[in-house]
Amino acid sequence: MPNVTYIAHTGESQTIDVATGMVVMEGAVKNGIDGIVAECGGACMCATCHVYVDEAWLDRLDPIGEEQEEMLGATAAERKSNSRLSCQIRMRPEFDGLVVRMPDRQT
Amino acid sequence: MSGVVIVGAGQAGLEAAAALRAQGYQESVTLIGDEPHPPYQRPPLSKEYLLGKQGADNLPLRGRVFYEKHGITLRMGETVASIDRAAHRIQTGKGEIPYGKLILATGARNRVLPVPGAERALYLRTWDEADTIRRRIEGSVRVAVIGGGFIGLEIAAAARTLGKAVTIIEALPRLMARAVSPPLSDFFRDVHRGEGAEVLLDSTVREIAEDAVVLTDQRRCAADLVLAGIGVVPNMELARGAGLATGNGITVDEFLKTSDPDIYAIGDCADHPNLFAGGRARLESVQNAADQAKCAARGIVGNPTPYRDVPWFWTDQFGVRFQMAGLSAGHDRTALRGSVENRKFSMFYFKQARLLAVDSVNRFGDHIAARKMLAAGTPLTPEQAADETVDFKKLGVTAP
Ligand SMILES: Cc1cc2nc3c(=O)[nH]c(=O)nc-3n(C[C@H](O)[C@H](O)[C@H](O)COP(=O)(O)OP(=O)(O)OC[C@H]3O[C@@H](n4cnc5c(N)ncnc54)[C@H](O)[C@@H]3O)c2cc1C
Numbered sequence: 001m002p003n004v005t006y007i008a009h010t011g012e013s014q015t016i017d018v019a020t021g022m023v024v025m026e027g028a029v030k031n032g033i034d035g036i037v038a039e040c041g042g043a044c045m046c047a048t049c050h051v052y053v054d055e056a057w058l059d060r061l062d063p064i065g066e067e068q069e070e071m072l073g074a075t076a077a078e079r080k081s082n083s084r085l086s087c088q089i090r091m092r093p094e095f096d097g098l099v100v101r102m103p104d105r106q107t
Numbered sequence: 108m109s110g111v112v113i114v115g116a117g118q119a120g121l122e123a124a125a126a127l128r129a130q131g132y133q134e135s136v137t138l139i140g141d142e143p144h145p146p147y148q149r150p151p152l153s154k155e156y157l158l159g160k161q162g163a164d165n166l167p168l169r170g171r172v173f174y175e176k177h178g179i180t181l182r183m184g185e186t187v188a189s190i191d192r193a194a195h196r197i198q199t200g201k202g203e204i205p206y207g208k209l210i211l212a213t214g215a216r217n218r219v220l221p222v223p224g225a226e227r228a229l230y231l232r233t234w235d236e237a238d239t240i241r242r243r244i245e246g247s248v249r250v251a252v253i254g255g256g257f258i259g260l261e262i263a264a265a266a267r268t269l270g271k272a273v274t275i276i277e278a279l280p281r282l283m284a285r286a287v288s289p290p291l292s293d294f295f296r297d298v299h300r301g302e303g304a305e306v307l308l309d310s311t312v313r314e315i316a317e318d319a320v321v322l323t324d325q326r327r328c329a330a331d332l333v334l335a336g337i338g339v340v341p342n343m344e345l346a347r348g349a350g351l352a353t354g355n356g357i358t359v360d361e362f363l364k365t366s367d368p369d370i371y372a373i374g375d376c377a378d379h380p381n382l383f384a385g386g387r388a389r390l391e392s393v394q395n396a397a398d399q400a401k402c403a404a405r406g407i408v409g410n411p412t413p414y415r416d417v418p419w420f421w422t423d424q425f426g427v428r429f430q431m432a433g434l435s436a437g438h439d440r441t442a443l444r445g446s447v448e449n450r451k452f453s454m455f456y457f458k459q460a461r462l463l464a465v466d467s468v469n470r471f472g473d474h475i476a477a478r479k480m481l482a483a484g485t486p487l488t489p490e491q492a493a494d495e496t497v498d499f500k501k502l503g504v505t506a507p
C-alpha cells in the first residue's frame with residue numbers, strides 16, 4: 001500500500017498507509033490525524049482539508065480542477081502555490097511516499 | 108459537577124466533541140447516540156453511496172483511534188430517555204450519567220406520509236435505511252419517489268442513473284419549492300425529465316397500493332418500489348420533556364443556549380436566531396451542524412461568540428452541482444448571471460437592495476464569492492450581479 005506522511009504545523013510527523021483509490025483526506029480522518037477536519041466529507045465544499053503538498057510532489061499531482069481552485073480561495077490558513085484540498089488527491093501507486101504539511105488552522 | 112455530555116452522535120454531536128478538544132477543553136466528553144454506527148456522514152447516503160460509487164468505509168466521520176486519542180467516550184446504541192436538570196444528570200436505558208454542560212444534538216427524523224399504505228414506502232435518513240434502499244432498488248423496475256425536495260430528487264437521480272423507470276410525485280406546483288426560486292425549480296424539472304424521469308407536479312398522494320401510488324385525482328403510478336422524502340421533524344421530545352422551550356425545534360439564543368444556561372442545542376434540532384434568515388430558523392445542513400458545534404464549544408470553553416456563520420448547502424443530481432449560499436426566503440428581487448442553457452448560472456436574491464443569497468449551478472466561483480460577500484456584507488447591486496464583466500474578486504471581497 002502506498003504511504004503518505006502527514007506533518008503537523010508543530011512539526012510532528014506521521015506516516016500512514018493510504019490505499020490506492022482513497023483520498024489523502026480519508027487517510028488522515030481514519031487514523032486520528034488532527035490537522036485535517038474535513039467537515040463536508042470530501043465534497044469539495046468546506047476547505048477544511050487544506051494541505052501544503054511537498055514541492056517535490058507538486059508536478060506529479062493532477063492539475064487543480066475548477067471547483068478546487070475556487071474552494072482554495074476560501075481556506076482558513078494562507079493559500080500558497082502548493083496548497084491543495086486533500087479530499088481531491090486520490091491515491092495512486094506512484095504517490096507512495098507523498099508528503100503533505102498541514103496548516104495551523106482549518107477553520 | 109463537570110464534563111460535557113452530548114446527546115446525539117450525528118454530525119453535529121461529533122463536531123462538537125472534536126471542537127471541544129480542538130479548543131483545549133480538558134474535562135470529560137461523552138457522546139451518546141442511539142444508532143449502532145459511530146458518527147457518519149449522511150450526504151453520501153442519497154448520492155455516491157446509493158449509487159454504489161462510494162463504499163461503506165468512507166461513511167464514518169472519524170476512525171476509532173480519534174475517540175481514543177482525544178479521550179472522547181463514545182456510547183452508541185444507547186437512547187437518552189430523560190434529563191434531570193436540577194440534578195444535572197441524564198437517564199439512559201443503561202443508567203444515569205452526570206453532566207456539567209449538556210449539548211442536545213438530536214437531529215431530526217423523517218416525516219411519515221399520512222396516507223393509507225404509508226408503511227409500504229421507504230424513507231432515507233440513516234445508514235441502515237440506505238442499505239435497505241440499495242438492496243430494494245436493485246431488484247426493482249419502477250420506482251416512485253414521493254417528494255420533490257433535495258433528498259427526494261437525489262434519490263430519484265440515483266435510481267434513474269441505475270437504470271430504473273422513475274416517477275417523481277410532488278404536491279406543490281414546482282420542485283424544491285421551499286428552498287429555491289421558480290427558475291431553478293424549472294431547471295431541475297427539465298434536468299430530471301431530460302434524463303427520462305417522469306415529473307408529476309401538483310400531485311397529491313391518496314394511497315400507496317401494493318403495486319402503485321394512487322393520486323387524489325385517481326391517477327395510478329405503477330411502482331414496485333416507493334420511496335418518500337417529504338421533509339423532517341426535529342427530535343425535541345427529550346427537550347420538551349425536560350421543560351425546555353421549544354418551537355420549530357429546540358429554542359436557543361444566538362449562543363445556542365436553550366432556556367437552561369447549562370444546556371445547548373445544535374444542528375438539525377436547533378431553532379435559532381439566524382442573521383441571514385432575518386429571524387429564527389432551523390437549518391438542515393452540514394454547514395449548520397459543523398459551525399453550530401464550534402459555536403457551542405466556544406461557549407463551553409469560556410470564549411462565547413454568537414452564531415453568525417454564512418449558511419451554505421449543496422446537492423448533486425445527474426452530475427449537476429448545485430451550491431447555495433445564504434438564505435433566499437423573503438427576497439423581493441433576483442438577478443441571473445450566466446446561462447441556464449449551458450447549465451452554468453447563478454441566481455442572486457436581494458431584499459431591499461441587500462444581497463440575501465446566491466444559488467449556483469456549476470458556477471463554483473460565484474458560490475465562493477457569494478459566501479465572502481455575505482460574510483463581509485459587501486454591497487452588490489442586481490445590475491452588478493447580472494453583469495459578467497464585473498469581477499467579484501475586485502469588489503473589495505475579503506476572506507470570510
Ligand atoms: C440523505 C441525506 C442527504 C443529505 N445531503 C446533504 C447535503 O448534500 N448537504 C448538506 O449540507 N446536508 C445534507 N444533509 C443534511 C445533513 O446530513 C444534516 O443536516 C446533518 O446530518 C445534521 O446533523 P445532526 O447531528 O444535527 O443530526 P443527525 O445527523 O440527525 O444526528 C442526530 C443523531 O441523534 C440521535 N438521537 C436523537 N435522539 C436521541 C436520544 N434521545 N438519545 C440518543 N440519540 C439520539 C439520532 O438517532 C441521530 O443519530 C443530508 C441529509 C440526509 C438524511
Ligand code: FES
Binds near residue numbers: 037041044085
Ligand atoms: S473535505 Fe471538505 S473540501 Fe475537502
